[in-house]
Amino acid sequence: MTQMAPAASDAKGANRFIAPFDAVAATYDKRFSFSEVGRAQRASVWIEMDRAFSRSQRILEINCGTGVDAMRLANRGIEVLACDASPAMIQAAQRRLASNRTPAAVEFKCLPTEELSQLEADKPFDGALSNFAGLNCVHDLTGVAVNLARLLRPGANAVLCLFGRFCLWEIASYAFRLDFAKAFRRVSPVVEAAIAPGATVKVHYWTVRSVRDAFAPHFRLRRCKGVGVIVPPTHLEALAVAFRRTFRMAAAMDPWLGRCPVVRTFADHVVLTFERMP
DSSP states (O other): OEEEOOOOBOTTSOBSSOOGGGGGHHHHIIIIITSHHHHHHHHHHHHHHHHHOOTTOEEEESSOTTSHHHHHHHTTTOEEEEEESOHHHHHHHHHHHHTOSSOOOEEEEEOOGGGGGGEEESSOEEEEEEOTTGGGGOSOHHHHHHHHHHHEEEEEEEEEEEEOSOOHHHHHHHHHTTOHHHHTGGGSSEEEEEEETTEEEEEEOOOHHHHHHHHTTTEEEEEEEEEOSSSOOGGGHHHHHHTHHHHHHHHHHHHHHTTSTTGGGGOSEEEEEEEEOO
């Protein structure tokens, strides 16, 4: 059983963490989860999830979004506590749970990653998951590592998917449009990104080394894999649809190419699998 202390509030009683992703929750699945690009990139991440997590384990997911990954784990016989800062995302995830054909051992909680210190568990989790760049929106990775170390048992796997630092697809596509600010935005350590009208987030483009250092000494990096090497980013979904057959061939090759040390450097995302140290 898990418990949460009340979230920190301002003078008006509102949670001090703004949830800009509320603005995109209603369209997130259509624009990403169910897109050609989204399905292909998620399938590559699922390969690593299936390797890292086993049936009957108990997994903590942070930045869970609309609950696609949580339901995938739960339908494989894994118990999941899935958290997200966005109330609208959690509502979408709960609707997904309610529509599931079979009972699933998954619980959704509205909890920002920055508030993981508020989470208490009766027993340690067997693993942790953060998919598709949720941790790029967090300022203090060391704080996340400390809290995950507190919540995970020794030997547990933590699968973290973050933005790659040098996405060749993004550089080429925006440079072709002469939009060099977007083409090379990932070179900057932090960028203010507009995700919807009136909704912005600060995105930190971490290097693999900086993530590894932030998670030491509590975790050691076991595996590194690129996601979206020849599968393009979501802003090129139209390209994937127009050349569907070629795209699906690329999607089949992408998980293999993502393991190549040099090639994975230029991927849209990178999946890092850490092991909780004793």
